[in-house]
Amino acid sequence: MLRYALIICLALFGATAHAEIDIKQVTSEGGVNAWVVEEPSIPFVALEIRFRGGAALDLPGKRGATNLMTALLEEGAAGMTAQEFQTELERLAASFSFRAFDDSLSISARFLTENKAEALELLRKALIEPTFDQDAIDRVRAQVLAGIASDAKDPNSIANAVFNAAAFGDHPYGSAIDGTTDSVNALTRDDLITAHRNALTRDRLYVSAVGDTTAETIGEMLDALLGELPAEGPPEPGHVAFGLDGGVTVVDFATPQSVALFGHAGIKRDDDDFFTAFVINHVLGAGGFSSRLMTEVRERRGLTYGIGTSLVPKFHAEMMLGSVASSNETIAEAIDVIRAEWARMAEDGMTAEELATAKTFLTGEYPLRFDGNAEIARIMAGMQMVGLPPAYVIDRNAYVEAVTLDDVRRVAAELMRPEDLHFVVVGQPVGLESTQ
Structure with a gap:
């Protein structure tokens, strides 16, 4: 186990506060690598999970699949409806955030130590057993389509779309991660299942945890949370040259x-x-x-x-x-x-x-x-x-x-x-x- 300590001196309101960040590198028995900072003074844990690839893994003709799939991860899992999932999340006083980006998919989880086991099990269900109910798909799809329609009337969004399309062409960078009205309308439940299988894989996984946890115990926790994910995903798109002249x-x-x-x-x-x-x-x-x-x-x-x-x-x-x-x-x-x-x-x-x-x-x-x-x-x-x-x-x-x-x-x-x-x-x- 490797450890690195950073002493940070913050000048705040004329006083000096000292904070030590002691990073410990951990590898679980299942092969999950993580960085951990132990901070037991507050009974709270912040867990950050990243998967490299993100919306760049969208298949040809399926633009917007990763983004829509990610938005559905908290819309029901393991037989729970979206409402039941949110009710359980509120009962545990936990928060989960799922977001897709050009190159990554991120999951941010925050929970109290006393609710750690239940919160992590709920997160496991979202990551491993998303339901992708058709009702939820249609509802979230409508939200995405509303955003696409709004962007079409926003000068900044228009500038981004035109710039990226000209700079990167058919590469995923050349279009918005939300997709188009046509591509999002055409997405099926099977497309979302494929996007889930492609985006959440252990070979492109990065994890960090900060708070009331220990390097000795986190490995088992991460194996239970992430061990059922597919071992490998599809290849990422290649490098693309910037294609705009002056x-x-x-x-x-x-x-x-x-x-x-x-x-x-x-x-x-x-x-x-x-x-x-x-x-x-x-x-x-x-x-x-x-x-x-x-x-x-x-x-x-x-x-x-x-x-x-x-x-x-x-x-x-x-x-x-x-x-x-x-x-x-x-x-x-x-x-x-x-x-x-x-x-x-x-x-x-x-x-x-x-x-x-x-x-x-x-x-x-x-x-x-x-x-x-x-x-x-x-x-x-x-x-x-x-x-x-x-x-x-x-x-x-x-x-x-x-x-x-x-x-x-x-x-x-x-x-x-x-x-x-x-x-x-x-x-x-x-x-x-x-x-x-």
């Missing part, structure tokens, strides 16, 4: 304000230069009111209320993305400023003061993320999924501090490509037309 796509939409999603290819999470790119992105657009884009586009020119950028290292593609909203009359100017700031970072990097300020913020805010059992469990599961070791919680800030101005100049010149920026603009922008 330019503008205008989607005509009657609204006084245009929204724009913009970006180009990004950087892998395990790239040696990822932390340098992380700092660059913070200074450019992820640093809130201190970022360059916020300063130039909002503060100095008043072209928007908000603008931001992010690194998006998916499992099968990498992007650097940004978003902005501006009036139809000013969105073209906002785009010109964004391109100029992109080019300035690529050509000049950043100043020593900007780098120092970014490091201070990024290293200072990191410990604040570990603010509760549930959040710690979530972070640990995410670390496992991207291949980070437990020691990362100790080493992370050192990676940020190690970034130099020379690193920034070199990586910015490689990563920031203003000529490759593509803007999908939804609205009726003045003086702006599609280039392709």
Whole structure:
């Protein structure tokens, strides 16, 4: 058993609080790997379960199957109706959350120690014995379809849909995980059973637990909870290259304000230069009111209320993305400023003061993320999924501090490509037309 301890000092309201996170790595007799943090001071356990794959495992023509299946996991199990399941969950004062994402399916469970056995048995039924009653399927399908209809009228959702379809084509990343009206309407109970069999498998399983539990006892608990899942799932889709060239796509939409999603290819999470790119992105657009884009586009020119950028290292593609909203009359100017700031970072990097300020913020805010059992469990599961070791919680800030101005100049010149920026603009922008 490996153990890593992180002492976090949090400056809160002028006082200093000390919290120790002691991560223990456990492998059950059944082969389930888990990270555990024992915290017996509160009779409560946060359990986080992730399955790699998620909506990317949707079969051709079955888009939306994983998402719909996941939404049905708490809608009846092992002969229980949806109402009976929820009544039992409330009686136990437990909470379960099931969510599908592009690359993963996540289960978050929270329960009191005194109800642990019953709560875990109820969760086991949801994961292993979902009923998929037709009444529940029809009801939840209607909810999904209502969301799809709403997205079709939302400028931000439209921008995302157009951008992703152009960037990734027929790859699962090229369409929304909800599916389309046609694909969701066509899904059958058998399709959902297949999606369940494909998505919840032990070969892509990551588990973390934080709270009133022990590394010595959790293995048996996890085997009982997850041991009946299929051992292996189907292969994941392959890597897909970012398929958009630089330019503008205008989607005509009657609204006084245009929204724009913009970006180009990004950087892998395990790239040696990822932390340098992380700092660059913070200074450019992820640093809130201190970022360059916020300063130039909002503060100095008043072209928007908000603008931001992010690194998006998916499992099968990498992007650097940004978003902005501006009036139809000013969105073209906002785009010109964004391109100029992109080019300035690529050509000049950043100043020593900007780098120092970014490091201070990024290293200072990191410990604040570990603010509760549930959040710690979530972070640990995410670390496992991207291949980070437990020691990362100790080493992370050192990676940020190690970034130099020379690193920034070199990586910015490689990563920031203003000529490759593509803007999908939804609205009726003045003086702006599609280039392709």
